[in-house]
Amino acid sequence: MPPPLRRIAHLDMDAFFASVELLRYPQLKGLPVVIGGGRRKVDEALLTTRGDLGIRAPRFIPVADFPLLKEYVGRGVITTATYAARQFGVGSAMGMMKAARLCPQAIVLPVDFEEIRKYSRLFKNTITEIAPLMQDRGVDEVYIDFTEVPGGQREGGRVLARLIQKSILEKTGLTCSVGVAPNKLLAKMASEFNKPNGISVVHEDDLQSKIWPLNVRKINGIGPKAGEKLARLQIHTIGELAARDPAWLIDNFGKATGAWMHEVAWGRDDSPVATTSEPVSMSRETTFERDLHAVRDRAELGLLFTRLCEQLAADLQRKGYVAKTIGIKLRYDDFRSVTRDQTLEQFTADAATIRKTAGLCLKRVPLEQRLRLLGVRASTLVKAAEVLFYEQNKPITQSERAQSAIKSIANDQLF
DNA sequence: AAGCAGAGGTAAGGTCTC
DNA sequence: CCAAGAGACCTTACCTCT
Secondary structure (H helix, E strand, C coil): CCCCCCCEEEEEECCHHHHHHHHHCHHHCCCCEEEECCCHHHHHHHHHHHHHHCCCCCECCCCCCHHHHHHHHCCCEEEEECHHHHCCCCCCCCEHHHHHHHCCCCEEECCCHHHHHHHHHHHHHHHHHHCCCEEECCCCEEEEECCCCCCCCHHHHHHHHHHHHHHHHHHHCCCEEEEEECCHHHHHHHCCCCCCCCEEECCHHHHHHHHCCCEHHHCCCCCHHHHHHHHHCCCCEHHHHHCCCHHHHHHHHCHHHHHHHHHHHCCCCCCCCCCCCCCCEEEEEEEEEEEECCCCCHHHHHHHHHHHHHHHHHHHHHHCEEEEEEEEEEEECCCCEEEEEEEEEEEECCHHHHHHHHHHHHHCCCCCCCEEEEEEEEEEEEEHHHHHHHHHHCCCCHHHHHHHHHHHHHHHHHC
């Protein structure tokens, strides 16, 4: 019997954040709704404005009331917008102020992370009961390995995709879109083909007809920058990318990226569906309500800085990790950003140690210009319980070997 | 003495994703 | 005049050691 064909699915929940809110507030169906950041402290004052809908939801303040508008939406951005809101040109990652101007009648709801996580767990559990090999890709997305699942090969995976869709709808009341293909790369593209509530099946042979006509930006990993550069080089479709000599791509985009671009343009991707993963870094960052100056707003900045470090320490401790490298990130009022890192002698999850190290990083950065964002990051993470094991088993670095040689020489002279 | 290659680490900046 | 937060990964530079 030949080995079964590799069948990988990508499943994407439809307008997840907005759909979860519509479960609670079905009377919002069809209305322009925007989910995203607002200033919590004024939420209460605005909650009654939608009494006509019988819900505790704020509404965009009339654009004319500029100060109130600014206080409420501040510097937040939109996470998700319903279809009705998108008609006004409002979309994900757009600043709230701009959205308010485009669609002042939109209803604003804050992201309810508790609720989002609850539905995220629910739909993922539903999937693993049917197909156990699943890879997380954020709150609303997963990859699923259909290859060895009973029925996973029928109609190229369509039958199993239908079963999963139906089960998720029954469990959560939410719809999703699924793409099934020979690998994750193509599955991800396929899941976009039939949104919302659709299924799309892609086979190896479909490369020319279904993939090559697409814009390179449809490739997961080619963002605005790479897309623009490719356009400058007269490459717009994936087919045009596939036609280029890999050596030429490497010359233009570097060894790793160039080779990768060639592979993905030919629909090749053998990365596995990874059911587990270890975090690489953890961070906390915040954009201030107004730009702050390191000297003039020193006290306020120091307080914020300390709080970020405390939150980061708490995150590490709660998740059971310790970090060896501490770093900061800051963004100036003109949106340029800089980072500084420092590696410690010992692993830590201690707020005071993080604060002190991050403070040293901050000293190495120009602070004449006003700041709009400050962040603290912990990397080189190890499970707290495995620090001893890590210390004993990590290969001795060359510099440490040299250090110990120096010490032994010193000892020789001493004794 | 000086120079080079290769490995591995650290740091800084940038891109991309949801 | 507007542009979040969190995390993964890549590139480049620079350093040390062999």
